[in-house]
Amino acid sequence: MTTASSAALARKLRARETVIGYWSALDVPVATERIARLGYDYVCLDGQHGYLGYSGLLGSLQAIDAAGGAVGLVRVEVNDITPIGRALDAGAGGVIVPLVDTAADAAAAVASVRYPPVGRRSFASNRSGLSPADANVANVVVAMIETASGLSEVDAICATPGLDGVYVGPSDLSLAVGGAFPLDPAVSSEFEAAVVRVREAARRAGIAAGIHTPNGTTAARRLAEGFTVASVASDLAHLEQIAHAHLEVARG
Known part of the structure; x- marks a missing residue:
């Protein structure tokens, strides 16, 4: 990560400009490097539900940097200063923090990212x-x-103060509004109302409004609705989908 690329992404995100990223769950730095060359603003490594240990995060962040252009972000495993600091020390341009339930949780996440006097991140040699x-x-x-x-x-x-954006996790949010399983169509109205509530809260506060999406079509729709950040699918999901599609074609 270069100072210029990370700072440029931060400016776009904070200005509520359109930011499009890709989601990576696999510990395959060569593939991550290829994805990072495609023109996405960021590639987010999933340190919570993905299949990357710390060495995997480090290797994939190096691969993203080698590709040039995209900024590597990390969804950390938990809202805690240690994994947040380690992700940033490994070269992440920022973090997406899961399971933020209160303003106090959000303030703790901000403090974990910022150095004193505005935060409590500790200093060490970093990439x-x-x-x-x-x-x-x-x-x-x-x-x-x-x-x-x-x-x-x-x-x-x-x-x-200091929070740059919020990000909808659709699977868990659909469960939170009463779904029996992720993206349960029986609660689609309640889910859409919740999505609008998050998007509009971010707009009123002047921060980025982000959402995870399964494909480019959905990402374009969410951006048109007023979201400013959209992540597309994941490498694991796309690998399975394209392999299945080719198998169906081959079988005729």
């Missing part, structure tokens, strides 16, 4: 080479809204 002052500007922190508590507190979360 980015950013000074504390530059890192405080260039590194972004985004809170996931995916629980009933997070939804009920979304306005207060969005108002948290």
